[in-house]
Amino acid sequence: MKRMSRRERILRYALLLLVLVITIGPFLWQLSTSLKSPAEDVYSDPPRLLPGDPTLENYSGVAEIIPVWDYALNSLKVAAANVVTNCVGASLAGYALARLRFRGRKIAGLLFVMALLVPLESIIIAQFTTMQQLELNNTLVAVVLPGAVGALNVLLMRNAFQALPYELEEAAVIDGANVWQRFLRIGLPAVRGTLAVVAIFAFMTAWDDFLWPLIVLSDSENFTLTVGLNFLHGTFQNDPRLVAAGTVIAVAPLIVMFACLQRYFFRGVGEGAVKG
Amino acid sequence: MRVRTHRTVSPWLFLLPGLAITLAFNLYPFLSTAYKAFTDARTLTAGSWVGLENFRQLLSDELFWVALRNSLLYVALVVPFTVLLPLLLALLVEQRIPGVAFFRSAFYTPVVASVVVVGLIWSWMLDDRGLVNSLLVTLGADRVNFLGDQWLLLFSAMALTVWKGLGYYMIIYLAALGNVPRELHEAAAVDGAGPVRRFVSVTVPAVRSTMVLVGALSSVAAFKVFSEVYLLAGPDGGPAGADTTLVMLVQRVGTGLGGRVGYASAISLVIFAIALALMLLVLRADRKEDAP
Numbered sequence: 001m002k003r004m005s006r007r008e009r010i011l012r013y014a015l016l017l018l019v020l021v022i023t024i025g026p027f028l029w030q031l032s033t034s035l036k037s038p039a040e041d042v043y044s045d046p047p048r049l050l051p052g053d054p055t056l057e058n059y060s061g062v063a064e065i066i067p068v069w070d071y072a073l074n075s076l077k078v079a080a081a082n083v084v085t086n087c088v089g090a091s092l093a094g095y096a097l098a099r100l101r102f103r104g105r106k107i108a109g110l111l112f113v114m115a116l117l118v119p120l121e122s123i124i125i126a127q128f129t130t131m132q133q134l135e136l137n138n139t140l141v142a143v144v145l146p147g148a149v150g151a152l153n154v155l156l157m158r159n160a161f162q163a164l165p166y167e168l169e170e171a172a173v174i175d176g177a178n179v180w181q182r183f184l185r186i187g188l189p190a191v192r193g194t195l196a197v198v199a200i201f202a203f204m205t206a207w208d209d210f211l212w213p214l215i216v217l218s219d220s221e222n223f224t225l226t227v228g229l230n231f232l233h234g235t236f237q238n239d240p241r242l243v244a245a246g247t248v249i250a251v252a253p254l255i256v257m258f259a260c261l262q263r264y265f266f267r268g269v270g271e272g273a274v275k276g
Numbered sequence: 277m278r279v280r281t282h283r284t285v286s287p288w289l290f291l292l293p294g295l296a297i298t299l300a301f302n303l304y305p306f307l308s309t310a311y312k313a314f315t316d317a318r319t320l321t322a323g324s325w326v327g328l329e330n331f332r333q334l335l336s337d338e339l340f341w342v343a344l345r346n347s348l349l350y351v352a353l354v355v356p357f358t359v360l361l362p363l364l365l366a367l368l369v370e371q372r373i374p375g376v377a378f379f380r381s382a383f384y385t386p387v388v389a390s391v392v393v394v395g396l397i398w399s400w401m402l403d404d405r406g407l408v409n410s411l412l413v414t415l416g417a418d419r420v421n422f423l424g425d426q427w428l429l430l431f432s433a434m435a436l437t438v439w440k441g442l443g444y445y446m447i448i449y450l451a452a453l454g455n456v457p458r459e460l461h462e463a464a465a466v467d468g469a470g471p472v473r474r475f476v477s478v479t480v481p482a483v484r485s486t487m488v489l490v491g492a493l494s495s496v497a498a499f500k501v502f503s504e505v506y507l508l509a510g511p512d513g514g515p516a517g518a519d520t521t522l523v524m525l526v527q528r529v530g531t532g533l534g535g536r537v538g539y540a541s542a543i544s545l546v547i548f549a550i551a552l553a554l555m556l557l558v559l560r561a562d563r564k565e566d567a568p
Contacts (some may be wrong), residue, residue, distance in 0.1 A: 004373070007566055009373070012371070012373065013373075019379075020379060022441065023382060024382050026397045026398065030400070043405040043410070045410045045413045045414055046411070047410040056508075059318045060427060068341045083423070091290075091293030092291070092294065093291050093293070093295065095290060095330065096290035096291045097291075102287040105287070111303065112298060117552065118303070118306045119551045120550065121500045122546060122548035122551070124527070124544075125531070125535070128307030128530070129308070130301065130305055130308070132319060145301060146297075147301075148297045148408040149293055151302065154298075179286050192313075194457040207390065208390035208391065210391055215527060224389075229393070230392055233396050233399070234511075240400050240403070240406075243400065244400065247392075247396050250390060250392070250393050251393045254388045255385065257388075266447050269444060270448065273524070
């Protein structure tokens, strides 16, 4: 490959830095705002990029206005439940679609594909009335249920199981292993990469979700973090420091998770977009 | 398939959780939406059949037309940027130069953050006295009331959508660029083609089908926009509701104890139909071009 000229190299890094400021800058500005003390002017011209006297006051301050830690716990419960239901439900269904032969398999597969074609936003009112009928409105269970086993995840797991060589299971069949044993001991360990992708995206979508929890949760004590932050924004917009502290609490766990598990995040984008 | 067929019920046990959720919370709600669109149902009452009455009302509902215009405008103005900018970004981080892995990850960060978080960050940055205006004043320009004007507000929300999607589509493009033979570029460079020329006549044709995929994904997503506008404009959709989008209208009309479920279902069907049409339209454009 041709070596990059010095000029091109400098130009590339300059552009990279420019995009870095555009993509990361807003987060850093928010972090900086959250660390500014009430005495410091956050509206100054020119803006003061760094807090003059960094303080964690706003983090306890935001907790006095909204129960931000309870909301974080609600979000955590929803996200954890979403991970478990999606991993279990999608791998079971994916395995059946890829590896078991039975009447109605094609139809079952088609149902998941059809579900993928229905935009969530166009059925959200019907989901709301369904929850109303089940008397689940305003509960965290209702937040989890509609996405508990995502159709896309089922199809991702199906593809992963399909890609495994059959020889892997034939030996087990000869040894007399039944279908559950083959699923648990041979199938699942072989697709753990895809399973990790499903788990991570299940966590992220549940933690970040806004429209559905906004619709289904009406009582402020059941709010998830995103709905709570929206509420905070509406009522106490006059103090950007507090809103900033709240948003940092909401985004920090995901940024840490992303920093540790980047590989799977990137893999998930490819598989979700192309095969979905 | 060589693995033995099963006589037991276990295949259906395997499918039970996934199928039950999909049927109960995806496919049944869709059928129920399609039915209720022709009734005057409310949140607590089942309602009765009213034929096309809801759709007739839609035609004379000014807010519906405003919302439809906003959602379609969102597609028209957002999609060109989400197709092109991430491709340029992918070309920028494609080369293995020192530190590039860090930049890739950093560019992806807005994707990981909740739309609520980035919505609040932007509404603080675009505030009358926020960072952007403060920089403008420092540079000697006038303040801009980004969130007070109907159009500036909508454009700000669009910019937010493009910004948040940059990293996501960049990763999709990176995978596609990995499959473009490097010799093509080198041959073009030897022939004396400059960077712009190489982009137009080598890169674009090579990743065209990925561009179509990104176009399809982002046009459906843009058409269904809710959170970005909701967070910047507030629940009422900005000045006099002028920034309401279709999904915002559904949320406002159909929820709560007095929600007009029938009417909201009619709007939902419109959303479904247009989203599907957009996807088919974009994908069909691809198939035509791929034909030999």
